[in-house]
Amino acid sequence: MTGPSSLQELISALRCLPGVGPRAAQRMAYHLLQHDKPGAVRLTQALGRALQAVRRCPMCNSFCEEDLCALCGSAKRDPSVLCVVETPADLLMMEQTHAYDGLYFVLMGRLSPLDGIGPREIGLDFLARRIATGSVREVILATNFTNEGEATAHYIGEMLRERSVRLSRIARGVPVGGELEFVDTGTLAQALLERRPV
Amino acid sequence: MTGPSSLQELISALRCLPGVGPRAAQRMAYHLLQHDKPGAVRLTQALGRALQAVRRCPMCNSFCEEDLCALCGSAKRDPSVLCVVETPADLLMMEQTHAYDGLYFVLMGRLSPLDGIGPREIGLDFLARRIATGSVREVILATNFTNEGEATAHYIGEMLRERSVRLSRIARGVPVGGELEFVDTGTLAQALLERRPV
Numbered sequence: 506m507t508g509p510s511s512l513q514e515l516i517s518a519l520r521c522l523p524g525v526g527p528r529a530a531q532r533m534a535y536h537l538l539q540h541d542k543p544g545a546v547r548l549t550q551a552l553g554r555a556l557q558a559v560r561r562c563p564m565c566n567s568f569c570e571e572d573l574c575a576l577c578g579s580a581k582r583d584p585s586v587l588c589v590v591e592t593p594a595d596l597l598m599m600e601q602t603h604a605y606d607g608l609y610f611v612l613m614g615r616l617s618p619l620d621g622i623g624p625r626e627i628g629l630d631f632l633a634r635r636i637a638t639g640s641v642r643e644v645i646l647a648t649n650f651t652n653e654g655e656a657t658a659h660y661i662g663e664m665l666r667e668r669s670v671r672l673s674r675i676a677r678g679v680p681v682g683g684e685l686e687f688v689d690t691g692t693l694a695q696a697l698l699e700r701r702p703v
Numbered sequence: 704m705t706g707p708s709s710l711q712e713l714i715s716a717l718r719c720l721p722g723v724g725p726r727a728a729q730r731m732a733y734h735l736l737q738h739d740k741p742g743a744v745r746l747t748q749a750l751g752r753a754l755q756a757v758r759r760c761p762m763c764n765s766f767c768e769e770d771l772c773a774l775c776g777s778a779k780r781d782p783s784v785l786c787v788v789e790t791p792a793d794l795l796m797m798e799q800t801h802a803y804d805g806l807y808f809v810l811m812g813r814l815s816p817l818d819g820i821g822p823r824e825i826g827l828d829f830l831a832r833r834i835a836t837g838s839v840r841e842v843i844l845a846t847n848f849t850n851e852g853e854a855t856a857h858y859i860g861e862m863l864r865e866r867s868v869r870l871s872r873i874a875r876g877v878p879v880g881g882e883l884e885f886v887d888t889g890t891l892a893q894a895l896l897e898r899r900p901v
Contacts (some may be wrong), residue, residue, distance in 0.1 A: 509756065509757055509766055509767055509768035509772075510768070511749070511752045511753045511755075511756040511757055511768060512753055512757050512766055512768075514747040514749045514752065514753070515750060515752075515753040517749075518742070518745045518746040518748075518749035518750075519746065519749075520741025521735070521739050521743070521745065521746060522720075522731045522734070522746075523730055523731060523734045524730075524731075529722065531792055532721055532722075532792070533720045533721060533722075534753070535766075535790065535791060536720070536721045537719070537750070537753075537756075537793065538753060538757050538766060539766075539811055541719050542754065544716070545719070545750055545753075546754060547716045547719065548716040548717065548719055548720075548750060549747055549751050549754065550716075551709070551712045551713040551715070551717075551749040552713060552714035552716075552735070552743055552746060552747040552880070553747050554709045554712065554713075554745065555709045555713040555732070555735075555736060555743075556736075556744060557709075558707065558709040559707055559709055559710050559736050562828070568707055568710055568733075568736060569707055570707035570708070570709060570710075574707075577708055583838055586799025592733065593731065593733060594730070603812055605718070613737055614737075659719070667819065674729055702808065
């Protein structure tokens, strides 16, 4: 006796969401069916539509609905600078700074050999071809400062070394508004090593 | 620039899930579209089917797909004992004990006046009518030992006081396998108060 089968199947299907275990899936299913049927209908439709409409931008590798994403198709962006980020979420963060007007390349992941994620899985062959067209003058590596993000940046750096593009990595250091007392020692050591003349 | 609209709508729709904020919703949407399209298809179908198939059992108030849920329709259960629980999850926990062979009434919530959840919202009128039929001999109150669960149990107790049914509350005390040293003092005090002759 474990309840209706369509409810069981819903609970089981909800577990495909990242970070959702058996208890959370059960709570979600009960919540939707008991308290938020309109939300469940909306979610069903949104999933169906997104599955149909969302594809990859052939330029930046991020999600888009048209032949080209709005950013890559924009005439206002500088096509000679390319910022490499791990995820669409990182791209959004970069956009929110309003400090960048070039284009992006979204890896949709990071190198992680143990998980079977190699250069091809994060579209590096695709990135190399894009650089080979010669339209890009500078590549900014904006992967995370985690081990995997650093390894990915290093790999891309090596890959593009022979190309005639300028390569840079976003700066590491003490966060804006950060107090030295509360910054971890690794970050502080880096901030010291990478000090800039004033 | 916030990405394709169907992706935005999916992220927004995912927030109807309990405990899912903007970041988690974004991560879920990216995960589904990038790594688990089969999972997303399965979830879409499961939601659609559950929305169509799942309704409330007219006997116990829990979720079911037929005219009567499997438990209420079972000839093996004792119809003279009724266990009142807050949620279908609690019912499943009770079933997993294999220590109960009566029927259930599922409140699908608990009294919570501040949230607008009164006796009618948790089906107490419905429970009163069921008791009035005279088929139930004993009611076991198995709501949680939270403030709201206790208040709900108290309210149901008062409501059924005049009826000729035996009323009981599941026992509070030190958990099985629990060590006194690590039990909170409130629980220990209750275990002392409600000590049983051996």
